[in-house]
Amino acid sequence: MRDLGCPDRRVAAAELLVNGGEVAAEAIVRELADELSPVQWLDAVPVLQRIGDTAFDCLVQGLLDASTTEAKDRVGLAFARLGAGFLDQYVTAMFHTSAFVRCQAVVGIRLCDGAGLSTLTALLPLLGDPDPEVAQQAQDTLVIRGKEIEANLVPLLQQIRRAGPGRQRARALTVLAALGGETVLPAQDVAAFERLIRVKLRDDRPTASGACWSHWIAVPSGDQAGIISILGLTDPRPVTFALGNDIVDSDGHDAEPGSHGRFTRVFVTPELDGWTFVLGAWCDPCNAERSEDVLKLCTLLSSRYGRAETYYYGARGDGSAWLVTEHGKVLRRYSETGEGEDHLLTLGDPLPFEQTRREELGLQPVWDAALESEEDADAWQWAAFELAPQIAQHLGTSPLRINSETASRGVGVIALTPYGVAHGVPTGSYRV
Template sequence: MGGQGIRHCDEPGPSALRALLPLLGDADAEVAGTARDTLLDRGPDFADGLVPSLREIRREGPGRARARALSVLAGIGGEAALSAEDLAAVERLIRIKAPDERPVALWACWNHWIAVPGGDRAGIMETLGLTGPRPVTFALGNDIVDSDGHDAGDGGSEAFARVFVTPELDGWTFVLGAWCDPCDAERSEDVLRLCTRLSARYGQAQAYYYGAQGDGSAWLVAERGTVLRRYCETGEGEDELLTLGEPLPFERARRAERGLSPEWDAAQESDEDEAEWRTAAFDLAPELAKALGVSPLAIGADTRVCGAGVLAMTPYGVAHGAPTGAYRI
């Protein structure tokens, strides 16, 4: 009850939030969960005052509060808030789980990824300017990407700070995260430049956006240092300004299947035909990715895996830092 009351206050101060710490170990799971959620929601502004007390709970207990205290520490202060012992324990758990983990479809509400053939993870990271790789499980990498995607959807540019670089999956390596968005106003030109460089080095590179909540699709396809196509259909008024190159054979085939002309100029299309194509193109990115290689949205336990996945910092993350959060391992 107290946690719910404080959660709905406009500006709970540090003393009110500290009063919730004993409730993290409450026998009533709903009370304990509400205390945790309230601290996660309001605690970042008072992290300096809360971290010492949360670390004490981690050391001294009570035992029922320890797991929730760890979640709050990670959520309000990130890795910097964790003790050396807790950080080592998290890394040890990842090392234990990762070798036996099978890949899972890397779905998020907002999906952004770059796809490169082969398994030269180090070379791909070098080309993209990614640094500080840390081992992660598929669950952890996907959870971070999903969380950052929500931040990007809310206009938070800190979502560009990090990416999940997968192991080689059925002959392809994927870099996932909002930083890879080929149609974002801030990122689109840099993603085009990077995919051009990747394709010059590896023969091919593709970048995709797919909004799984009905928010559209975008794709960028480059080969041997040349951009063949960039196309966006996200419902934004300036989508057409990003269009580059001629329609891909896949696009032409999909239009023909719908009785539309494979050759088209949006300015000359009838309203009905243009609406028909926009409806089709909204969900096209995952299909196109599969047609041109492998889609990370469709991998599974039978996918051939070589290597291990890592979380890496982008140049933006190095300059500005990464968001905080508690994630599944």
């Protein structure tokens, strides 16, 4: 048995164990439940797959018998990765009396390619499962696998919204929003959602953006309508701070790679301490596709409002970029993200804040990157990675620093960019 965990003896051990049938399957599951065993799910699953239905039943019993969190995890990893050949067994296990078995069966279905309409339809009752983890896993699985058969699944979810069962309705709404967005939501749900926003807006207070990657334009004005017009944004719709931040964060994270999804919407804040912020990846001053358009738009904004700034900040060590314009002219554009083309974006002289920070590091306040030593360049790069929020705060304020005490006037809106008009917006469910 332990030879399964030894690379040079694994193949021979697997052949012997497959021939051992139920007895071997029980022994493998015991090994998986043993936290000290070298046998891992990657070693065990191919053998259990070949043993077949008996192995599935042994794993179910192993899930029930596991007495520690690690044992549950080890057995659960193998159980959920048996593959599409066990879809029927997973569907049966979804209705086991044990919530843990139900939960793992749903995870198994989510990890299977080829889960069709009948399988996903069987998942729908679990949206109302009394165990919240089971219900959450069912919701997540329907969102992930439902995209493959959206046209067939959406009417079933709409029927749940109309007629119940009641316990399934809330999560059915979330799945509908994730699969098809507002266009597939029943009219009464859209109306209820808009009423909820109006109610929430009465007591809504500024909330800082907490995105991993933040992009924003800052304008020292409360002329939200004028800013929206200059930027060419359309269809502004009132949102709470939580909803606005969540939408642009989700667009940045969840849009398909290479698609325009991350550029389709922006959150335009109300006036905050005399400033208006436009948040979203569309504002990125260092993106190859967006940088020149962002520069033009910011110079237009600064021609009207005296100043406009744009920033990118990666909160997990992904760098910074800043663009500062004044009276229609670029004062400074600089990017430090670790990308090879960063230097091509540099415009203007270093800002006083940059010069001061370099002097603190023992570096020349004004520098030529081509002439800097590698050691000095590295020191500056690591410091500059964190500078965008600091520069923004030094020059005015930052959406990363606002809070419930920040003076606010007006209502924030989500607006469509030209990308959103041309390509539509990503689907998703968001926090209000």
